[in-house]
Amino acid sequence: MATxxxxxxxxxxxxxxxxxxxxxxxxxxxxxxxxxxLRLPDLRFEPCRGCLACVYKGSCAIRNDDLGLLxxxxxxxxxxxxxxxxxxLSPAGIVKLVADRALNLTPHLEALAGRTRVAxxxxxxGNDKWNPLGVELLNLFALAFGYRVIDYLDAYAPGPGExxxxxDNVVRARELGRRVARALAGQVEERPPEPRECPxxxxxxxxxxxxxxxxxxxxxxxxRLAAEGGVxxxxxxxxxxxxxxxxxxxRRHHLDEWVIPSRDRYLARRRVIKELLAKYRV
Ligand SMILES: Cc1cc2nc3c(=O)[nH]c(=O)nc-3n(C[C@H](O)[C@H](O)[C@H](O)COP(=O)(O)O)c2cc1C
Numbered sequence: 001m002a003t004x005x006x007x008x009x010x011x012x013x014x015x016x017x018x019x020x021x022x023x024x025x026x027x028x029x030x031x032x033x034x035x036x037x038l039r040l041p042d043l044r045f046e047p048c049r050g051c052l053a054c055v056y057k058g059s060c061a062i063r064n065d066d067l068g069l070l071x072x073x074x075x076x077x078x079x080x081x082x083x084x085x086x087x088x089l090s091p092a093g094i095v096k097l098v099a100d101r102a103l104n105l106t107p108h109l110e111a112l113a114g115r116t117r118v119a120x121x122x123x124x125x126g127n128d129k130w131n132p133l134g135v136e137l138l139n140l141f142a143l144a145f146g147y148r149v150i151d152y153l154d155a156y157a158p159g160p161g162e163x164x165x166x167x168d169n170v171v172r173a174r175e176l177g178r179r180v181a182r183a184l185a186g187q188v189e190e191r192p193p194e195p196r197e198c199p200x201x202x203x204x205x206x207x208x209x210x211x212x213x214x215x216x217x218x219x220x221x222x223x224r225l226a227a228e229g230g231v232x233x234x235x236x237x238x239x240x241x242x243x244x245x246x247x248x249x250x251r252r253h254h255l256d257e258w259v260i261p262s263r264d265r266y267l268a269r270r271r272v273i274k275e276l277l278a279k280y281r282v
Contacts (some may be wrong), residue, residue, distance in 0.1 A: 002184035004028045007021075017124050022037065025177060048062075080119040112146050123135050136204070143246035196234055
């Protein structure tokens with residue numbers, strides 16, 4: 001039986017993220033998946049130390065927190081539904097704290113390659129004008145842990161539970177859960193992206209390049225902006241051989257061609273760097 005892990009990133013009991021996530025998981029369960037609900041703030045996470053032991057030694061140097069437990073659940077789960085509140089224009093800090101540790105997926109990339117792993121995300125903010133990065137950086141969390149994002153919901157309500165005053169939020173949350181369960185039963189059908197969304201990660205955040213060219217800040221898909229029939233559209237370039245940033249082949253390529261060789265490049269220049277650092281030592 002396919003498994004769906006639900007991760008709630010809010011501390012509020014019966015808050016907006018929790019209720020929408022529970023609806024989504026309930027619908028995924030009705031669709032035939034085994035579901036589990038996890039509250040991320042109940043676990044303890046240290047910030048990444050930047051040592052890259054996960055890449056070079058195959059395991060994290062931090063052993064006294066709950067990343068191992070979370071990773072075990074994430075590696076086992078075919079589906080992920082993650083819900084997070086927006087704090088200060090983007091998902092609550094715990095989302096980034098944990099996503100920073102996603103290089104710990106490195107030893108497992110090949111094992112994940114043959115599996116269908118899909119995610120949907122739920123972002124709740126108070127006000128859409130104050131939420132430019134909520135969906136984008138929450139989708140990044142799912143991508144970083146090796147899932148293909150097939151749907152998202154952004155809902156707006158400040159008070160805990162207030163999201164239920166708009167019945168469509170519950171309808172959409174359940175649709176998300178059903179879509180994930182259907183995909184895991186073999187019918188992968190992603191929500192079609194809007195004209196101004198990146199087709200790979202649904203991001204609406206693009207960096208301007210020269211002329212009409214832009215790049216998606218989440219998955220590095222390049223393309224151009226085109227005004228067609230009064231609608232501004234993102235027209236992506238054809239994907240390269242490894243696809244966008246978060247495909248497993250692209251990650252392997254980035255590790256092999258850049259991250260791993262960066263160690264030898266550093267070691268070759270270590271003496272010079274040590275001399276340059278000398279005046280900062282106290
Ligand atoms: C510290 C804090 C910062 C917030 N910052 C934003 C913000 O930048 N933009 C926004 O739209 N809402 C913001 N909100 C509102 C929350 O996103 C909103 O209350 C949401 O429903 C919380 O979800 P929850 O009930 O699942 O915790 C903030 C709330 C808190 C407590």
